[in-house]
Amino acid sequence: MEHSDFSSKIPTKIGEKLFSTVNLNIKFHIWMGFLSVLLLACFYAYYIQLRDGLGVTGIRDFVSWGIYLSNFVFFVATSLVGMLVSSVVGLSGKKWVIPITRIAEIIAVAFAAVAGLVIVSDMGRPDRLAYVFLYGRFASPIFWDVTVVTLYFGISFLLLYVTLIPDLALGAKFLKWRPKWLLWAYNLLSLGWKGTEREFAILKKSIRILLILIIPMALAIHTVTSWLFAFNPRAGWDSTIFGPYFVSGAFVSGLSCLMIAMYFFRKNYKLEEYLTDKLFDNVGKLLVLVSLVYIYFNINELIVPGYKLKTHEAIHLRELFIGHHSVLFWSVQIFGLIIPTILLLFKPVRKPFPMLLLGVMVLVGSWFKRFILVVPVQEHPYLPIQHVPEIFKVYTPTLIEIMVTIGPMVMVLMIITVLTKLFPVIPVWEMAEHGEVKENE
Amino acid sequence: MDNTNDKLNSTKEESRRKFLKNIGLVGLGGFAIGAALFSAKKFEEVKKGKNIRLLTADGNVVEVDSVHIKSVDKDLLTIQQEQGREGIVGRSWVMVIDLAKCRNARKCVSACQEAHHLRPEQYHINTLQMQDTPSTKPYHMPKTCQHCDNPPCVSVCPVDATFKRNDGIVLIDNERCIGCRFCIAACPYSARSFNWFEPKDAETFADVVYDVELNVPQKKGTITKCLLSADKLRKGELPYCVSACPNGVFYFGDANEDAVTNGTTKETVRLSKLLTDNAAYQLYPELGTKPRVFYLPPKNRLFPYTENEETKA
Structure with missing residues (x-):
């Protein structure tokens, strides 16, 4: 009977509304079917790569890290939004983030989970994956990266799960007409949550510990990922600010992904009352803040070598500014970063629909920014590239490579779809607890 | 109760x-x-x-x-891997490349590619057309792995597939390599090549036991690189490229003995004197990689510079 005691504290209106999105309707099945077909096509592309070798991609001896690696950096970057929203903003006592904490955590879990697969697709010998653990060398940044990505995924997953437990217990009350297996799963996963004061005390303490733990982990994963490049004695990567540069860029790409997700759930899940204009306004301001920090790091990263123009740095920068990559470089900087930042300074722009458009611009820009960070440096090693076929000199991704890159993106969409269809996307118990705050702000 | x-x-x-x-x-x-x-x-x-x-x-x-007889095949791989990792005790191999003598015959390249079963675009050694400044004449430069004493590639390898031996050689074990290509990214000398496809003549050599000191047979999805012909050195012979050169460009030897032998003339000279007299230098010493390959500057050249059609770019 204590059970109903807890669930009776949840206003029926909030509970029924937020649980109404938990249903596996026909739209869900069509969408998942489409994604599955797409994923199968991507798997076929990967099968060809396994059969014939990595040579089916555009990467060769000089540009040996292509869009697989830039996709990996993008995935790790985007997953950092979980830590930014839940920990940095949440721990500072801002209650307005409550409706988006779960969305942010789901994005974090999905991207972190698939990031590992992205890197496996880049391996020449994926059959020897276990060697990383069997013969792991502590001195290699890859060893650190594997460790921290796994830990970050683990903590993000725990954070998602732990904050879900009270909502799982509410399933019995609010999911009456759903399939039996779903109710059974809710009951099992809720671990017999009764909603007693002691349980809440333990829950909140655990959440707090996880929120604190995840901060160094998130900083570590993206800093270590930036070191995969900065540790190499190559002009263009040889930089001391790559850690913070990458971390600040990660917040930009993660927040833009969150903005798109927020718009989607607001429209399709009819959550206008919860994902309010005010919430979009706040997220818009947050994106301006992190973008300004990122622009600051961009200026540093470009002007310091640009002023000195040391031989090899100069070749690299010329390629970016006026050379082979200039169109992409300036498009990314202007349309993917500077224009969105300026526009978001104005209140009328910080509305859901304009923010969806800007979110797409920033997210696409973020992906290509990773390309700019990874590829051009390798096209200009210290020694000249001679006596090799043309494909060795200029990198162009192949169709198979693009398919293998799309595959992980499809997986992320599938994970996000399943999680947001099986569980309420907005934390019900936290909304009930802080409902009055929503009115105030 | x-x-x-x-x-x-x-x-x-x-x-x-x-x-x-x-x-x-x-x-x-x-x-x-x-x-x-x-x-x-x-x-x-x-x-x-x-x-x-x-x-x-x-x-x-x-x-x-009969109970003492073990399958040789299996053991040979392990034996070769073990001695390959240890190196040749007491040696400290060095190579000296005299740029004044190189006329881009590329015999070093072909001998090497043949010995290591490489495709034409895969190089352990390559000759590059170099020009240091716009006002100085171009010259040909054979470029191998520099076998750095502070090798960036070895530092970043996640599985100890590439390693530094006590005789100075940086080797790759393609039975261990996972194909992450971090070493390619780390190497400032572009010394490494990858088997993007099934290697050349893979079927012919499918049954050959892998020799880590020759890196043969090559394996799809793994790295290959210059080994200073570690297999030849174990037999007491000069590396493939060194003995193939018709123009006396290469000197090879042991820094512990302070002696290097010219691959063409077979003349043995004192290493320290050769380096001092000719103002030898290393490639990008400022990177702190401590290369084991020395270059003698292209002064008083024996041949005029002729540009190779295919390398004009």
């Missing part, structure tokens, strides 16, 4: 403990007897081996108990 219950429980507990103890003892005893019988049987089997006649490497016929 509770009290009696407790007592009852405790006696029950005791008898159960005793029972478990006994079971344990019986089990242990049984295991010991079984193990003894098993090892005795093993011993018997060993004694029952058949004598087999074998021809040794130096031509003698010997009789060996």
Whole structure:
């Protein structure tokens, strides 16, 4: 009977509304079917790569890290939004983030989970994956990266799960007409949550510990990922600010992904009352803040070598500014970063629909920014590239490579779809607890 | 009531403990007897081996108990990997490349590619057309792995597939390599190549035991690189590229002996004197990689510079 005691504290209106999105309707099945077909096509592309070798991609001896690696950096970057929203903003006592904490955590879990697969697709010998653990060398940044990505995924997953437990217990009350297996799963996963004061005390303490733990982990994963490049004695990567540069860029790409997700759930899940204009306004301001920090790091990263123009740095920068990559470089900087930042300074722009458009611009820009960070440096090693076929000199991704890159993106969409269809996307118990705050702000 | 219950429980507990103890003892005893019988049987089997006649490497016929014969194939790989990792004790290999003598014959390239089963676009050694400043003349530069004493590639390798031996050679074990290509990203000398497809003549050499000091047969999805012909050095011979050069460009030897031998003239000279007299230099020493390959500047050239059509770009 204590059970109903807890669930009776949840206003029926909030509970029924937020649980109404938990249903596996026909739209869900069509969408998942489409994604599955797409994923199968991507798997076929990967099968060809396994059969014939990595040579089916555009990467060769000089540009040996292509869009697989830039996709990996993008995935790790985007997953950092979980830590930014839940920990940095949440721990500072801002209650307005409550409706988006779960969305942010789901994005974090999905991207972190698939990031590992992205890197496996880049391996020449994926059959020897276990060697990383069997013969792991502590001195290699890859060893650190594997460790921290796994830990970050683990903590993000725990954070998602732990904050879900009270909502799982509410399933019995609010999911009456759903399939039996779903109710059974809710009951099992809720671990017999009764909603007693002691349980809440333990829950909140655990959440707090996880929120604190995840901060160094998130900083570590993206800093270590930036070191995969900065540790190499190559002009263009040889930089001391790559850690913070990458971390600040990660917040930009993660927040833009969150903005798109927020718009989607607001429209399709009819959550206008919860994902309010005010919430979009706040997220818009947050994106301006992190973008300004990122622009600051961009200026540093470009002007310091640009002023000195040391031989090899100069070749690299010329390629970016006026050379082979200039169109992409300036498009990314202007349309993917500077224009969105300026526009978001104005209140009328910080509305859901304009923010969806800007979110797409920033997210696409973020992906290509990773390309700019990874590829051009390798096209200009210290020694000249001679006596090799043309494909060795200029990198162009192949169709198979693009398919293998799309595959992980499809997986992320599938994970996000399943999680947001099986569980309420907005934390019900936290909304009930802080409902009055929503009115105030 | 509770009290009696407790007592009852405790006696029950005791008898159960005793029972478990006994079971344990019986089990242990049984295991010991079984193990003894098993090892005795093993011993018997060993004694029952058949004598087999074998021809040794130096031509003698010997009789060996068949139980001592192990599959050579399997062991050869391990033996080669082990000695390959250790290197040749007491040696400190160095290479000196005299740029004044190079006329871009590319015999070093072809000898190397043949020995290591490389495709035409895969290089352990490549000759590059270099021009240091716009006002100085271009020259040809054979470029191998620099076998750095502070190798960036070895630092970043996640599985110890590429390693530094005590004789100075940086080797790659393609039975270990996972194909992450971090070493390619780390190498400032572009010394490494990858097997993007099934290697050349893969089917012909499918059954050959992998020799880590020759890196043959090559394997799809792994790295390949210059090994300073570690297999030749073990036989006391000069590297493939060094002996293939028609123009006397290469000197090779042991820094511990302070002596290097020219691959073409077979003349042996004092290493320190050669380096000092000719103002030898290393490639990008400012990177702190400490290369083992020295270059003698292209002064008083023996041949005029002729541009190679295919490398004009």
